[in-house]
Amino acid sequence: MTVNDATTIPIITSPQHLLVIGVFAFLSWYLCSAIYTAYFDSLSKYPGPKLWATSRIPSQRSVVSGHHHHDMLALHKQYGNTVRVGPNELAFFSPEGFKDIYTKRAGHKLPPKDRSHYPLPPNGVDNIVTANDEAYHARHRRLLGYAFSEKALKEQEPILQGYVDLFVARLRDQAARGPVDIKSFFNFVIFDITGDLMFGESFGCLEESKLHPWVELFFSAAKAYSYLIAVSQFPWVKSILEPLIPRKVVQEGLDHFKLTAEKVDKRLAMKTERPDIISFALRNGMREGHGLLASESEKTMSRAEMHSNAYVMIAAGSEEPATHLSGCMYYLLVHPQSLNRLTHEIRTTFASETDITMSAVANLPFLAAVIEESFRIYSPFVTSLTRVVPKGGDTIAGEYVPEGTIVAAHLYASFHSPNNFASPESFLPERWLGTDARFKNDRRDVLHPASLGPRGCIGKALGYAEIRLVLSKLLWNFDLELCDESRNWVHQEVYIIWDKPALMVRLRDRRVAGKGY
Numbered sequence: 001m002t003v004n005d006a007t008t009i010p011i012i013t014s015p016q017h018l019l020v021i022g023v024f025a026f027l028s029w030y031l032c033s034a035i036y037t038a039y040f041d042s043l044s045k046y047p048g049p050k051l052w053a054t055s056r057i058p059s060q061r062s063v064v065s066g067h068h069h070h071d072m073l074a075l076h077k078q079y080g081n082t083v084r085v086g087p088n089e090l091a092f093f094s095p096e097g098f099k100d101i102y103t104k105r106a107g108h109k110l111p112p113k114d115r116s117h118y119p120l121p122p123n124g125v126d127n128i129v130t131a132n133d134e135a136y137h138a139r140h141r142r143l144l145g146y147a148f149s150e151k152a153l154k155e156q157e158p159i160l161q162g163y164v165d166l167f168v169a170r171l172r173d174q175a176a177r178g179p180v181d182i183k184s185f186f187n188f189v190i191f192d193i194t195g196d197l198m199f200g201e202s203f204g205c206l207e208e209s210k211l212h213p214w215v216e217l218f219f220s221a222a223k224a225y226s227y228l229i230a231v232s233q234f235p236w237v238k239s240i241l242e243p244l245i246p247r248k249v250v251q252e253g254l255d256h257f258k259l260t261a262e263k264v265d266k267r268l269a270m271k272t273e274r275p276d277i278i279s280f281a282l283r284n285g286m287r288e289g290h291g292l293l294a295s296e297s298e299k300t301m302s303r304a305e306m307h308s309n310a311y312v313m314i315a316a317g318s319e320e321p322a323t324h325l326s327g328c329m330y331y332l333l334v335h336p337q338s339l340n341r342l343t344h345e346i347r348t349t350f351a352s353e354t355d356i357t358m359s360a361v362a363n364l365p366f367l368a369a370v371i372e373e374s375f376r377i378y379s380p381f382v383t384s385l386t387r388v389v390p391k392g393g394d395t396i397a398g399e400y401v402p403e404g405t406i407v408a409a410h411l412y413a414s415f416h417s418p419n420n421f422a423s424p425e426s427f428l429p430e431r432w433l434g435t436d437a438r439f440k441n442d443r444r445d446v447l448h449p450a451s452l453g454p455r456g457c458i459g460k461a462l463g464y465a466e467i468r469l470v471l472s473k474l475l476w477n478f479d480l481e482l483c484d485e486s487r488n489w490v491h492q493e494v495y496i497i498w499d500k501p502a503l504m505v506r507l508r509d510r511r512v513a514g515k516g517y
């Protein structure tokens with residue numbers, strides 16, 4: 001056959017063959033780049049599954065399956081303390097990883113947050129959680145921080161005590177009627193407290209014994225949000241899929257934000273001295289416009305910034321303590337020895353219920369140990385807080401990591417790691433008492449359930465105070481027993497937050513049971 005032979009022309013130009021050649025070329029390119037990425041690029045020295053190194057699909061598949069926390073633990077056990085979990089992503093599981101990624105080290109820049117995991121709220125205005133600009137974040141942190149000082153917390157104690165007493169009263173009503181979903185009551189009391197501290201009025205969850213629509217929407221959106229973040233890891237897919245999101249879902253998100261903004265505006269219109277978050281944050285006044293005036297930039301927040309902060313803080317401030325309480329209660333109920341020891345500590349330390357104050361419950365050693373162990377075994381924040389290595393690269397956990405790499409310490413996997421804790425799958429509050437030789441090699445400095453450093457939790461002290469008060473007053477007033485249907489409660493999936501089913505318990509009111517106090 002000659003070059004000019006007419007039969008060769010249709011072979012090359014037929015659409016089918018062009019398609020075959022195109023697909024072949026694409027696959028060859030993909031294969032070569034996958035081999036290069038997995039075996040030769042700058043992260044190839046890090047261990048990890050080769051499939052995860054070549055594409056973000058396996059890791060995001062794991063996220064949307066709800067089992068990412070288990071997968072990360074399995075990868076850590078197989079590959080060690082630093083694992084490559086994506087073409088451009090490393091996961092860390094050691095105390096050094098936490099310290100190097102999240103704290104400000106002399107001579108190092110603080111790695112900024114990975115934007116794809118921290119989308120802006122619907123008004124497009126950064127808040128304390130999403131902000132990456134250091135000065136912008138520092139201003140928000142300072143202004144909101146007043147509300148979380150020790151002094152502010154003392155002033156807020158009557159508000160907290162009022163809701164915890166209402167929580168006990170509501171449980172007392174329910175206890176007489178049969179088993180109770182205690183998880184819901186933990187949500188009611190914590191969301192009511194945060195709502196009050198933020199908006200100057202509670203969500204009324206305890207009053208109604210049901211979730212306010214705002215809170216319900218928050219829980220129902222968690223799964224969709226988890227999918228959205230997974231899709232955001234593939235920007236080209238995101239732009240195709242975004243227009244396909246049903247209008248109803250988009251509208252619900254907008255309504256959620258609108259309701260927050262309305263509640264903030266209602267609180268702003270109140271003339272009050274109450275020690276809530278808004279009073280403290282706006283102690284220097286508020287700007288109506290969003291642009292920064294030089295003279296105001298250090299001292300004030302705009303209305304739009306307040307909307308944005310309220311939107312994120314209700315969720316951040318409520319979900320975590322409420323989830324901790326549910327996990328803690330479950331583990332206590334399936335470990336009667338620990339439950340008895342804690343109950344005994346509470347009932348023998350205080351002479352009457354009025355002695356159960358915020359400062360008094362901070363001094364109970366076994367309660368403190370139970371709280372830490374619950375944070376370890378059932379961390380409310382489950383997965384990872386992603387950051388991006390700044391320009392010039394950096395050393396993390398002793399190894400150089402190139403700039404632009406996404407890095408994160410994984411909470412659940414680090415807290416369940418046999419490298420960090422003896423018997424990591426067992427609930428053993430004793431490990432935090434510092435007296436048991438079995439735990440002398442535990443790496444307690446890996447436990448950062450509320451993160452650390454300049455972006456660590458601003459509300460940690462408030463969260464701990466809520467948890468201590470709720471647990472102490474609950475165990476002071478009631479004997480609890482787990483219902484059979486909740487025996488396997490802890491086997492849950494994670495979609496950003498734990499997908500928690502009802503936690504059914506039987507409550508015996510100590511007053512009615514004649515045990516008196």
Ligand code: HEM
Pocket residue numbers: 128129141194313316317318320321324380381385449450451454455456457458459460462463464
């Ligand atoms: C004790 C339970 C709590 C836990 C386990 C917890 C967990 C966390 C974690 C892991 C972060 C880091 C988030 C990130 O890096 O993206 C964080 C930040 C934050 N938390 Fe909490 N949190 C708790 C209680 C609270 C409470 C009660 C509030 C407020 C009412 C709150 C408000 C915030 C805020 C505003 C941030 C952002 C701080 C910043 O970036 O400067 N948290 N929390």
